[in-house]
Amino acid sequence: MKLIIGNKAYSSWSLRGWLACRQSGLLFEEMVVPLYDQEWDQRREGDEFAPSSGKVPILWDDDAVVWDSLAIIEYLADKVGREKFWPEDNAARAMARSMAAEMHSSFAPLRREHGMNIRQVYPPKRPSDEVIADLTRIMELWAQARARFGGDGDFLFGTFGAADIMFAPVCTRIVTYSLPVARFATGYVEAVLNHPFMQDWIAAAQEEEWVIEKFEQPATG
Template sequence: MKIIIGNKNYSSWSLRGWLAAKQSGLAFEEITVPMGGEAWDELKQDGSGTQPSHGKVPILWDDEVVVWDSLAILEYLADKVGRERFWPKDDTARGMARSMVAEMHSSYLSLRSECPMNVRKRFDGFEPSEACRADILRILTIWAEARSRFGNGGPFLFGTFGAADVFFAPVVSRFISYQIPVPGFAAAYMQAVWEHEWMQAWVTASENEEWVIEQYETVS
Protein backbone atom coordinates (compact mmCIF):
# COMPACT_ATOMS: atom_id res chain seq x y z
CA MET A 1 0.00 0.00 0.00
CA LYS A 2 1.25 3.49 -0.88
CA ILE A 3 0.10 6.96 0.12
CA ILE A 4 1.11 9.98 -1.94
CA ILE A 5 1.21 13.20 0.08
CA GLY A 6 2.31 16.81 -0.28
CA ASN A 7 4.63 18.86 1.91
CA LYS A 8 4.07 17.91 5.53
CA ASN A 9 4.46 21.50 6.65
CA TYR A 10 1.61 22.83 4.51
CA SER A 11 -0.70 20.04 3.32
CA SER A 12 -3.58 19.63 5.76
CA TRP A 13 -5.37 17.13 3.53
CA SER A 14 -2.21 15.02 3.37
CA LEU A 15 -2.03 15.00 7.17
CA ARG A 16 -5.57 13.61 7.35
CA GLY A 17 -4.87 10.88 4.81
CA TRP A 18 -1.58 9.96 6.45
CA LEU A 19 -3.11 9.80 9.94
CA ALA A 20 -5.91 7.61 8.57
CA ALA A 21 -3.29 5.27 7.13
CA LYS A 22 -1.48 5.16 10.48
CA GLN A 23 -4.78 4.54 12.30
CA SER A 24 -5.49 1.57 10.03
CA GLY A 25 -2.48 -0.28 11.43
CA LEU A 26 -1.50 -1.41 7.93
CA ALA A 27 2.01 -1.06 6.54
CA PHE A 28 2.35 1.54 3.81
CA GLU A 29 4.98 3.31 1.73
CA GLU A 30 4.98 7.09 1.83
CA ILE A 31 5.69 9.15 -1.30
CA THR A 32 6.05 12.93 -0.93
CA VAL A 33 5.39 15.25 -3.86
CA PRO A 34 6.61 18.79 -3.02
CA MET A 35 3.85 21.29 -3.71
CA GLY A 36 4.06 24.59 -5.53
CA GLY A 37 6.03 26.12 -8.37
CA GLU A 38 7.40 24.54 -11.52
CA ALA A 39 8.44 21.29 -9.84
CA TRP A 40 4.85 20.58 -8.79
CA ASP A 41 3.58 21.20 -12.33
CA GLU A 42 6.29 18.98 -13.82
CA LEU A 43 5.59 16.17 -11.40
CA LYS A 44 1.88 16.28 -12.18
CA GLN A 45 2.66 15.54 -15.82
CA ASP A 46 5.63 13.20 -15.59
CA GLY A 47 3.59 10.17 -16.73
CA SER A 48 5.09 7.75 -14.21
CA GLY A 49 1.75 6.95 -12.64
CA THR A 50 2.88 7.99 -9.18
CA GLN A 51 2.00 11.67 -9.34
CA PRO A 52 -1.31 13.46 -8.66
CA SER A 53 -2.43 14.13 -12.23
CA HIS A 54 -5.52 15.89 -10.90
CA GLY A 55 -3.29 18.16 -8.83
CA LYS A 56 -4.48 17.02 -5.42
CA VAL A 57 -3.14 14.93 -2.57
CA PRO A 58 -3.41 12.58 -0.75
CA ILE A 59 -3.82 9.52 -2.95
CA LEU A 60 -3.89 5.95 -1.62
CA TRP A 61 -2.81 3.01 -3.76
CA ASP A 62 -3.66 -0.49 -2.60
CA ASP A 63 -2.74 -2.95 -5.36
CA GLU A 64 -5.18 -2.07 -8.15
CA VAL A 65 -7.31 0.20 -5.98
CA VAL A 66 -6.68 3.96 -6.20
CA VAL A 67 -8.46 6.18 -3.69
CA TRP A 68 -8.18 9.98 -3.58
CA ASP A 69 -9.70 12.47 -1.13
CA SER A 70 -8.88 12.15 2.55
CA LEU A 71 -12.38 11.14 3.67
CA ALA A 72 -12.62 8.48 0.96
CA ILE A 73 -9.23 7.15 2.08
CA LEU A 74 -10.36 6.95 5.70
CA GLU A 75 -13.59 5.17 4.77
CA TYR A 76 -11.78 2.74 2.45
CA LEU A 77 -9.36 1.85 5.22
CA ALA A 78 -12.17 1.53 7.75
CA ASP A 79 -13.90 -0.97 5.46
CA LYS A 80 -10.63 -2.85 5.09
CA VAL A 81 -9.60 -3.19 8.75
CA GLY A 82 -12.87 -2.78 10.65
CA ARG A 83 -14.90 0.35 11.24
CA GLU A 84 -14.51 0.19 15.02
CA ARG A 85 -10.86 1.17 14.60
CA PHE A 86 -12.00 4.58 13.34
CA TRP A 87 -15.52 5.17 14.65
CA PRO A 88 -17.16 4.97 18.10
CA LYS A 89 -19.10 1.77 18.76
CA ASP A 90 -22.03 3.61 20.35
CA ASP A 91 -24.65 4.60 17.75
CA THR A 92 -25.22 8.07 19.20
CA ALA A 93 -21.52 8.85 19.46
CA ARG A 94 -20.86 7.45 16.00
CA GLY A 95 -23.60 9.61 14.52
CA MET A 96 -22.07 12.72 16.01
CA ALA A 97 -18.53 11.72 14.97
CA ARG A 98 -19.65 11.17 11.38
CA SER A 99 -21.41 14.53 11.35
CA MET A 100 -18.33 16.32 12.71
CA VAL A 101 -16.05 14.70 10.15
CA ALA A 102 -18.42 15.53 7.29
CA GLU A 103 -18.70 19.14 8.50
CA MET A 104 -14.94 19.45 8.76
CA HIS A 105 -14.58 18.00 5.28
CA SER A 106 -16.93 20.50 3.66
CA SER A 107 -16.97 23.63 5.83
CA TYR A 108 -14.90 26.32 7.60
CA LEU A 109 -13.80 28.01 4.39
CA SER A 110 -12.85 31.25 6.15
CA LEU A 111 -10.60 29.45 8.61
CA ARG A 112 -8.98 27.51 5.79
CA SER A 113 -8.32 30.60 3.66
CA GLU A 114 -7.15 32.90 6.47
CA CYS A 115 -5.12 30.30 8.35
CA PRO A 116 -3.32 28.00 5.90
CA MET A 117 -1.58 25.17 7.70
CA ASN A 118 2.06 25.90 8.49
CA VAL A 119 3.19 23.43 11.13
CA ARG A 120 6.56 24.98 11.93
CA LYS A 121 5.45 28.65 12.00
CA ARG A 122 4.05 30.81 14.83
CA PHE A 123 2.27 33.96 13.68
CA ASP A 124 2.09 36.99 15.97
CA GLY A 125 -0.81 39.42 15.94
CA PHE A 126 -3.21 37.41 13.79
CA GLU A 127 -6.70 38.95 13.78
CA PRO A 128 -9.37 36.70 12.26
CA SER A 129 -12.28 38.12 10.32
CA GLU A 130 -15.80 37.82 11.68
CA ALA A 131 -16.41 34.86 9.38
CA CYS A 132 -13.24 33.16 10.62
CA ARG A 133 -14.23 33.86 14.25
CA ALA A 134 -17.56 32.17 13.53
CA ASP A 135 -15.74 29.11 12.19
CA ILE A 136 -13.53 28.99 15.30
CA LEU A 137 -16.52 29.31 17.63
CA ARG A 138 -18.38 26.56 15.80
CA ILE A 139 -15.41 24.21 16.07
CA LEU A 140 -14.96 24.91 19.77
CA THR A 141 -18.68 24.35 20.33
CA ILE A 142 -18.76 20.91 18.74
CA TRP A 143 -15.47 19.96 20.42
CA ALA A 144 -17.05 20.86 23.75
CA GLU A 145 -20.15 18.78 23.05
CA ALA A 146 -18.17 15.74 21.94
CA ARG A 147 -15.86 15.92 24.94
CA SER A 148 -18.67 16.44 27.47
CA ARG A 149 -20.93 13.71 26.08
CA PHE A 150 -18.52 11.07 24.85
CA GLY A 151 -14.99 11.92 26.01
CA ASN A 152 -14.82 9.99 29.28
CA GLY A 153 -12.69 7.20 27.84
CA GLY A 154 -9.63 9.33 27.10
CA PRO A 155 -8.35 12.78 26.10
CA PHE A 156 -9.66 12.79 22.53
CA LEU A 157 -13.00 13.96 21.14
CA PHE A 158 -14.69 10.60 21.65
CA GLY A 159 -12.30 9.27 24.27
CA THR A 160 -9.89 7.26 22.16
CA PHE A 161 -8.16 8.54 19.03
CA GLY A 162 -10.33 8.09 15.95
CA ALA A 163 -11.72 9.55 12.74
CA ALA A 164 -12.83 12.84 14.29
CA ASP A 165 -9.35 13.48 15.68
CA VAL A 166 -7.79 12.58 12.33
CA PHE A 167 -9.91 15.23 10.66
CA PHE A 168 -9.44 17.95 13.27
CA ALA A 169 -5.67 17.43 13.67
CA PRO A 170 -4.90 20.13 11.05
CA VAL A 171 -7.23 22.50 12.92
CA VAL A 172 -5.21 21.87 16.07
CA SER A 173 -2.09 22.77 14.11
CA ARG A 174 -3.72 25.94 12.77
CA PHE A 175 -4.90 27.05 16.22
CA ILE A 176 -1.35 26.60 17.53
CA SER A 177 0.32 28.33 14.59
CA TYR A 178 -1.99 31.35 14.63
CA GLN A 179 -2.11 31.41 18.45
CA ILE A 180 -5.90 31.25 18.61
CA PRO A 181 -7.12 31.73 22.22
CA VAL A 182 -9.11 28.70 23.36
CA PRO A 183 -10.75 27.62 26.64
CA GLY A 184 -9.07 25.13 28.92
CA PHE A 185 -10.86 22.01 27.72
CA ALA A 186 -9.84 22.80 24.13
CA ALA A 187 -6.24 23.48 25.14
CA ALA A 188 -6.12 20.08 26.86
CA TYR A 189 -7.56 18.37 23.81
CA MET A 190 -5.15 20.16 21.49
CA GLN A 191 -2.23 19.13 23.69
CA ALA A 192 -3.33 15.50 23.50
CA VAL A 193 -3.48 15.63 19.70
CA TRP A 194 -0.21 17.54 19.35
CA GLU A 195 1.66 15.15 21.64
CA HIS A 196 0.32 12.01 19.97
CA GLU A 197 3.26 10.01 18.66
CA TRP A 198 2.03 10.13 15.05
CA MET A 199 1.50 13.86 15.19
CA GLN A 200 4.95 14.37 16.67
CA ALA A 201 6.47 12.29 13.87
CA TRP A 202 4.67 14.52 11.35
CA VAL A 203 5.81 17.69 13.13
CA THR A 204 9.43 16.53 13.19
CA ALA A 205 9.33 15.69 9.50
CA SER A 206 7.76 19.10 8.77
CA GLU A 207 10.57 20.86 10.59
CA ASN A 208 13.14 18.95 8.55
CA GLU A 209 11.62 19.72 5.16
CA GLU A 210 13.64 21.99 2.88
CA TRP A 211 10.71 23.37 0.87
CA VAL A 212 9.29 26.82 1.58
CA ILE A 213 6.12 28.22 -0.01
CA GLU A 214 6.32 31.96 0.56
CA GLN A 215 2.59 32.67 0.27
CA TYR A 216 2.00 30.58 3.39
CA GLU A 217 4.76 32.22 5.43
CA THR A 218 3.05 35.55 6.18
CA VAL A 219 -0.30 36.63 7.57
CA SER A 220 -2.36 38.49 4.96
Protein backbone atom coordinates in the same frame (compact mmCIF):
# COMPACT_ATOMS: atom_id res chain seq x y z
CA MET B 1 -0.05 0.44 -0.20
CA LYS B 2 1.47 3.70 -1.39
CA LEU B 3 0.38 7.11 -0.11
CA ILE B 4 1.37 10.21 -2.08
CA ILE B 5 1.31 13.39 -0.01
CA GLY B 6 2.42 17.01 -0.22
CA ASN B 7 4.80 18.95 2.02
CA LYS B 8 4.32 18.01 5.65
CA ALA B 9 4.76 21.60 6.77
CA TYR B 10 1.82 22.88 4.73
CA SER B 11 -0.49 20.16 3.41
CA SER B 12 -3.39 19.74 5.81
CA TRP B 13 -5.27 17.25 3.64
CA SER B 14 -2.11 15.17 3.31
CA LEU B 15 -1.84 15.12 7.10
CA ARG B 16 -5.34 13.67 7.37
CA GLY B 17 -4.64 10.95 4.82
CA TRP B 18 -1.32 10.09 6.45
CA LEU B 19 -2.83 9.91 9.94
CA ALA B 20 -5.50 7.59 8.58
CA CYS B 21 -2.83 5.26 7.21
CA ARG B 22 -0.96 5.28 10.50
CA GLN B 23 -4.17 4.69 12.43
CA SER B 24 -4.96 1.66 10.26
CA GLY B 25 -1.81 -0.10 11.40
CA LEU B 26 -1.14 -1.29 7.85
CA LEU B 27 2.25 -0.95 6.22
CA PHE B 28 2.43 1.69 3.52
CA GLU B 29 5.02 3.42 1.38
CA GLU B 30 5.11 7.18 1.76
CA MET B 31 5.93 9.46 -1.16
CA VAL B 32 6.29 13.17 -0.38
CA VAL B 33 5.85 15.45 -3.38
CA PRO B 34 6.90 19.12 -3.06
CA LEU B 35 3.90 21.32 -3.81
CA TYR B 36 4.20 24.06 -6.42
CA ASP B 37 7.86 23.48 -7.29
CA GLN B 38 9.12 23.79 -10.89
CA GLU B 39 8.09 20.23 -11.70
CA TRP B 40 4.69 20.38 -9.99
CA ASP B 41 2.51 20.88 -13.08
CA GLN B 42 4.31 18.16 -15.02
CA ARG B 43 4.34 15.75 -12.07
CA ARG B 44 0.63 16.00 -11.36
CA GLU B 45 -0.12 15.03 -14.97
CA GLY B 46 1.50 11.63 -14.39
CA ASP B 47 -0.42 8.36 -14.23
CA GLU B 48 -0.18 8.12 -10.42
CA PHE B 49 -2.05 11.42 -10.07
CA ALA B 50 -4.55 10.96 -12.89
CA PRO B 51 -7.46 9.64 -10.77
CA SER B 52 -7.36 12.68 -8.48
CA SER B 53 -6.61 15.25 -11.20
CA GLY B 54 -3.29 15.96 -9.53
CA LYS B 55 -4.52 16.42 -5.97
CA VAL B 56 -2.95 14.95 -2.84
CA PRO B 57 -3.29 12.81 -0.82
CA ILE B 58 -3.86 9.83 -3.07
CA LEU B 59 -3.65 6.24 -1.86
CA TRP B 60 -2.84 3.31 -4.11
CA ASP B 61 -3.55 -0.21 -2.86
CA ASP B 62 -2.62 -2.54 -5.72
CA ASP B 63 -5.23 -1.71 -8.38
CA ALA B 64 -7.45 0.22 -5.98
CA VAL B 65 -6.97 3.98 -5.79
CA VAL B 66 -8.51 6.34 -3.26
CA TRP B 67 -8.22 10.11 -3.12
CA ASP B 68 -9.77 12.60 -0.71
CA SER B 69 -8.87 12.26 2.97
CA LEU B 70 -12.31 11.26 4.22
CA ALA B 71 -12.58 8.61 1.50
CA ILE B 72 -9.18 7.27 2.57
CA ILE B 73 -10.42 7.02 6.16
CA GLU B 74 -13.49 5.06 5.06
CA TYR B 75 -11.50 2.79 2.74
CA LEU B 76 -9.04 1.89 5.48
CA ALA B 77 -11.84 1.41 8.01
CA ASP B 78 -13.36 -1.16 5.68
CA LYS B 79 -10.01 -2.97 5.48
CA VAL B 80 -9.07 -3.11 9.15
CA GLY B 81 -12.34 -2.74 11.05
CA ARG B 82 -14.43 0.35 11.64
CA GLU B 83 -13.71 0.32 15.38
CA LYS B 84 -10.19 1.58 14.57
CA PHE B 85 -11.70 4.84 13.36
CA TRP B 86 -15.26 5.24 14.64
CA PRO B 87 -16.91 4.87 18.07
CA GLU B 88 -18.79 1.65 18.72
CA ASP B 89 -21.77 3.42 20.29
CA ASN B 90 -24.36 4.22 17.62
CA ALA B 91 -25.10 7.77 18.83
CA ALA B 92 -21.40 8.57 19.23
CA ARG B 93 -20.62 7.16 15.79
CA ALA B 94 -23.38 9.25 14.21
CA MET B 95 -22.01 12.39 15.80
CA ALA B 96 -18.41 11.56 14.89
CA ARG B 97 -19.34 11.02 11.24
CA SER B 98 -21.33 14.25 11.14
CA MET B 99 -18.44 16.21 12.66
CA ALA B 100 -15.92 14.68 10.26
CA ALA B 101 -18.15 15.53 7.31
CA GLU B 102 -18.68 19.10 8.51
CA MET B 103 -14.95 19.57 8.90
CA HIS B 104 -14.50 18.18 5.42
CA SER B 105 -16.93 20.60 3.78
CA SER B 106 -16.96 23.72 5.95
CA PHE B 107 -14.83 26.39 7.65
CA ALA B 108 -13.57 28.01 4.44
CA PRO B 109 -12.52 31.30 6.13
CA LEU B 110 -10.32 29.46 8.62
CA ARG B 111 -8.70 27.46 5.83
CA ARG B 112 -8.23 30.50 3.59
CA GLU B 113 -6.93 32.99 6.14
CA HIS B 114 -4.90 30.62 8.30
CA GLY B 115 -3.17 28.08 6.10
CA MET B 116 -1.39 25.21 7.84
CA ASN B 117 2.25 25.91 8.61
CA ILE B 118 3.62 23.60 11.27
CA ARG B 119 7.01 25.31 11.38
CA GLN B 120 5.79 28.75 12.46
CA VAL B 121 4.20 30.35 15.52
CA TYR B 122 2.93 33.87 14.90
CA PRO B 123 2.00 36.48 17.54
CA PRO B 124 -1.70 36.75 18.40
CA LYS B 125 -3.78 38.84 16.03
CA ARG B 126 -7.54 39.25 16.16
CA PRO B 127 -9.03 36.94 13.53
CA SER B 128 -11.64 38.13 11.08
CA ASP B 129 -15.27 37.88 12.10
CA GLU B 130 -15.69 34.97 9.69
CA VAL B 131 -12.83 33.05 11.29
CA ILE B 132 -14.19 33.77 14.77
CA ALA B 133 -17.52 32.30 13.63
CA ASP B 134 -15.70 29.20 12.39
CA LEU B 135 -13.81 28.84 15.67
CA THR B 136 -17.01 29.30 17.67
CA ARG B 137 -18.68 26.50 15.74
CA ILE B 138 -15.65 24.23 16.16
CA MET B 139 -15.62 24.89 19.90
CA GLU B 140 -19.32 23.97 20.05
CA LEU B 141 -18.67 20.70 18.25
CA TRP B 142 -15.69 19.80 20.41
CA ALA B 143 -17.55 20.66 23.62
CA GLN B 144 -20.56 18.52 22.66
CA ALA B 145 -18.41 15.53 21.72
CA ARG B 146 -16.29 15.75 24.84
CA ALA B 147 -19.28 16.22 27.16
CA ARG B 148 -21.37 13.43 25.66
CA PHE B 149 -18.82 10.86 24.60
CA GLY B 150 -15.31 11.88 25.67
CA GLY B 151 -15.43 10.10 29.01
CA ASP B 152 -12.03 9.83 30.67
CA GLY B 153 -10.16 9.88 27.35
CA ASP B 154 -8.16 12.74 25.90
CA PHE B 155 -9.86 12.86 22.53
CA LEU B 156 -13.23 13.89 21.15
CA PHE B 157 -14.78 10.46 21.57
CA GLY B 158 -12.41 9.14 24.20
CA THR B 159 -9.83 7.38 22.04
CA PHE B 160 -8.08 8.75 18.96
CA GLY B 161 -10.14 8.23 15.81
CA ALA B 162 -11.45 9.62 12.55
CA ALA B 163 -12.93 12.79 14.03
CA ASP B 164 -9.60 13.68 15.64
CA ILE B 165 -7.83 12.98 12.35
CA MET B 166 -10.12 15.40 10.54
CA PHE B 167 -9.62 18.14 13.14
CA ALA B 168 -5.86 17.63 13.60
CA PRO B 169 -4.89 20.42 11.14
CA VAL B 170 -7.18 22.80 13.05
CA CYS B 171 -5.15 22.04 16.17
CA THR B 172 -1.94 22.99 14.35
CA ARG B 173 -3.51 26.22 13.08
CA ILE B 174 -4.60 27.18 16.60
CA VAL B 175 -0.96 26.99 17.73
CA THR B 176 0.58 28.52 14.59
CA TYR B 177 -1.63 31.62 14.66
CA SER B 178 -2.18 31.81 18.44
CA LEU B 179 -5.92 31.63 17.81
CA PRO B 180 -8.35 32.20 20.69
CA VAL B 181 -10.04 29.03 21.90
CA ALA B 182 -12.14 27.96 24.85
CA ARG B 183 -10.19 26.94 27.94
CA PHE B 184 -11.31 23.30 27.74
CA ALA B 185 -10.00 23.09 24.16
CA THR B 186 -6.40 23.73 25.18
CA GLY B 187 -6.08 20.26 26.68
CA TYR B 188 -7.57 18.65 23.60
CA VAL B 189 -5.23 20.52 21.26
CA GLU B 190 -2.27 19.43 23.35
CA ALA B 191 -3.46 15.82 23.32
CA VAL B 192 -3.71 15.80 19.54
CA LEU B 193 -0.34 17.46 18.98
CA ASN B 194 1.33 15.14 21.49
CA HIS B 195 -0.09 11.99 19.91
CA PRO B 196 2.82 9.83 18.67
CA PHE B 197 1.61 9.97 15.06
CA MET B 198 1.45 13.77 15.19
CA GLN B 199 4.86 13.98 16.80
CA ASP B 200 6.32 11.95 13.93
CA TRP B 201 4.65 14.21 11.36
CA ILE B 202 5.75 17.41 13.09
CA ALA B 203 9.35 16.19 13.39
CA ALA B 204 9.43 15.37 9.68
CA ALA B 205 7.92 18.75 8.80
CA GLN B 206 10.67 20.50 10.75
CA GLU B 207 13.28 18.65 8.69
CA GLU B 208 11.85 19.62 5.31
CA GLU B 209 13.97 21.99 3.25
CA TRP B 210 11.19 23.24 0.97
CA VAL B 211 9.79 26.71 1.63
CA ILE B 212 6.66 28.05 -0.06
CA GLU B 213 6.66 31.80 0.49
CA LYS B 214 2.91 32.29 0.13
CA PHE B 215 2.40 29.97 3.08
CA GLU B 216 5.04 31.74 5.21
CA GLN B 217 2.95 34.80 5.99
CA PRO B 218 0.93 35.69 9.10
CA ALA B 219 -2.85 35.60 8.98
CA THR B 220 -4.36 37.40 6.01
CA GLY B 221 -7.74 38.19 7.53
